[in-house]
Amino acid sequence: MKALVCVKRVIDYNVKPRVKADGTGVDLANVKMSMNPFDEIAVEEAIRLKEKGVVTEIVAVSVGPQKAQETLRTALAMGADRAILVLCETEVEPLAVAKIVKAIADEEQPGLIITGKQAIDDDANQVGQMVAALLGRPQGTFANEIAIEGDSVVVKREIDGGLETVKLTLPAIVTADLRLNEPRYASLPNIMKAKSKPLANKTPEDYGVDMAPRLKTIRVTEPPVRSAGIKVADVDALVAKLKEMGVA
Amino acid sequence: MSKTLVWVEHDNASVKDATLAVVTAALQIGEVTALVAGSGCDAAAAAAAQIAGVSKVLKADDAAYANALAENVAPLVAGLMADYDVFAAPATTTGKNIAPRVAALLDVMQVSDILSVEGPKTFTRPIYAGNAIATVESSDAKLVVTVRGTAFAKAEATGGSAAVEAIGVHADSGMSSFIGSEIAKSERPELTSAKIIVSGGRALKDAATFQDVIIPLADKLGAGVGASRAAVDAGYVPNDYQVGQTGKIVAPEVYIAVGISGAIQHLAGMKDSKTIIAINKDEDAPIFQVADIGLVGDLFTLVPELTGKL
Numbered sequence: 001m002k003a004l005v006c007v008k009r010v011i012d013y014n015v016k017p018r019v020k021a022d023g024t025g026v027d028l029a030n031v032k033m034s035m036n037p038f039d040e041i042a043v044e045e046a047i048r049l050k051e052k053g054v055v056t057e058i059v060a061v062s063v064g065p066q067k068a069q070e071t072l073r074t075a076l077a078m079g080a081d082r083a084i085l086v087l088c089e090t091e092v093e094p095l096a097v098a099k100i101v102k103a104i105a106d107e108e109q110p111g112l113i114i115t116g117k118q119a120i121d122d123d124a125n126q127v128g129q130m131v132a133a134l135l136g137r138p139q140g141t142f143a144n145e146i147a148i149e150g151d152s153v154v155v156k157r158e159i160d161g162g163l164e165t166v167k168l169t170l171p172a173i174v175t176a177d178l179r180l181n182e183p184r185y186a187s188l189p190n191i192m193k194a195k196s197k198p199l200a201n202k203t204p205e206d207y208g209v210d211m212a213p214r215l216k217t218i219r220v221t222e223p224p225v226r227s228a229g230i231k232v233a234d235v236d237a238l239v240a241k242l243k244e245m246g247v248a
Numbered sequence: 249m250s251k252t253l254v255w256v257e258h259d260n261a262s263v264k265d266a267t268l269a270v271v272t273a274a275l276q277i278g279e280v281t282a283l284v285a286g287s288g289c290d291a292a293a294a295a296a297a298q299i300a301g302v303s304k305v306l307k308a309d310d311a312a313y314a315n316a317l318a319e320n321v322a323p324l325v326a327g328l329m330a331d332y333d334v335f336a337a338p339a340t341t342t343g344k345n346i347a348p349r350v351a352a353l354l355d356v357m358q359v360s361d362i363l364s365v366e367g368p369k370t371f372t373r374p375i376y377a378g379n380a381i382a383t384v385e386s387s388d389a390k391l392v393v394t395v396r397g398t399a400f401a402k403a404e405a406t407g408g409s410a411a412v413e414a415i416g417v418h419a420d421s422g423m424s425s426f427i428g429s430e431i432a433k434s435e436r437p438e439l440t441s442a443k444i445i446v447s448g449g450r451a452l453k454d455a456a457t458f459q460d461v462i463i464p465l466a467d468k469l470g471a472g473v474g475a476s477r478a479a480v481d482a483g484y485v486p487n488d489y490q491v492g493q494t495g496k497i498v499a500p501e502v503y504i505a506v507g508i509s510g511a512i513q514h515l516a517g518m519k520d521s522k523t524i525i526a527i528n529k530d531e532d533a534p535i536f537q538v539a540d541i542g543l544v545g546d547l548f549t550l551v552p553e554l555t556g557k558l
């Protein structure tokens with residue numbers, strides 16, 4: 001079974017984003033960029049399934065700027081077999097990305113598509129569900145644990161009240177939550193090897209997908225700032241404050 | 249006026265609170281019809297009919313909708329959308345699972361997690377873990393939105409008297425099935441509706457210590473219990489305790505952060521709380537930059553002392 005993993009190049013999760021002064025977006029100039037953490041978990045899961053002999057080939061896909069090549073090389077260094085970069089220098093929307101992934105899935109016929117549950121830049125949490133809809137296939141979102149059983153995948157999902165388990169007929173789409181696994185670091189030899197793994201460069205036109213955004217960003221602003229309050233000296237002072245607030 | 253279809257989150261018997269904030273948001277867009285899809289969901293439909301502001305309730309009652317599987321529910325919603333302009337769902341795990349599937353079926357770009365309604369097709373929403381707020385305008389003919397529960401007042405659960413209309417159902421997709429769930433039963437208030445939350449971080453050391461330190465304080469205050477990602481990853485508490493960018497978004501009257509340093513991902517989930525209290529031994533911890541009241545010191549002595557003095 002072939003696995004398709006979708007990865008996005010985003011701001012590194014340790015960097016505090018700054019809104020541009022002109023209100024057009026978040027300043028990404030000279031900011032450290034990395035693979036979306038949830039997508040890293042998706043790549044790791046595909047690799048573990050390959051190590052178990054369930055998956056035979058892993059194809060990593062990214063829709064993004066030329067520099068997303070680095071993100072794909074990271075996926076290749078972790079253990080993906082080949083990569084496809086669909087070049088788009090402007091900001092991408094989940095619906096357009098999903099259409100491209102759908103078109104690639106039509107060509108590649110993967111048994112499993114794994115991606116992160118959300119990207120930490122636009123926080124949309126949409127691509128996996130949209131790919132599933134466009135392919136007419138089942139979805140296991142927010143996966144905490146997955147197991148392939150014959151022609152199905154059993155997905156334990158993180159939901160608001162706890163955990164839920166669903167069984168999906170393959171091919172299926174799974175979106176990774178935080179505790180699905182802990183991604184590995186690529187070793188130096190594997191980073192070197194990744195440089196010679198195949199990486200195909202494509203464009204949205206190759207897949208007949210219109211990338212024109214449906215949402216227009218009118219402005220981007222800083223959220224209301226909370227200012228630091230006071231420090232109390234001891235528990236008695238805290239209790240007094242709580243009483244003032246009517247909490248205790 | 250726009251016609252809005254609201255996804256009602258329910259357990260077949262009663263309507264979950266998250267729905268009420270969606271009704272408030274939807275009323276700012278237009279006329280509200282509530283969709284109750286479930287199995288044996290008469291009571292939930294009756295409850296939805298009482299929500300103030302709801303004009304009509306559609307009830308889709310079938311075994312296929314028992315567990316809100318997106319494969320079964322999304323085609324139902326997409327079909328109904330022929331008669332509506334907007335589909336609005338709560339930004340809960342159920343809403344986030346279903347809405348994008350509906351949006352793709354309708355060829356619509358969803359607006360996730362709206363914070364406010366600025367115009368018929370214009371909304372604000374958080375990006376970058378809430379470190380920026382984007383105002384976006386949709387150019388799609390129909391809209392699909394999910395609504396952040398803490399950003400809108402809850403509609404009154406009673407006072408309405410909408411008619412309930414049973415609607416036709418779609419067949420089970422046959423592609424997915426519900427196996428089971430592990431839902432913690434707790435007497436404690438749910439995190440997303442708790443007035444007070446006591447949250448613990450990695451500093452709590454282990455599951456037993458978390459129980460010994462955090463729970464008595466929460467019990468004393470009648471509070472909900474939350475945790476940072478680090479505490480959940482370390483196995484101190486289950487995943488449904490997690491507050492943050494990708495966990496639960498909460499905005500209680502009082503949020504007490506114990507042994508939580510205050511990573512931006514955690515702050516994203518709680519910084520709209522009315523009052524934030526932080527107890528941490530590191531006086532430079534970022535949590536103190538957002539806390540209204542800070543207490544610096546060893547939580548293992550301070551928290552039991554606090555519990556004792558309340």
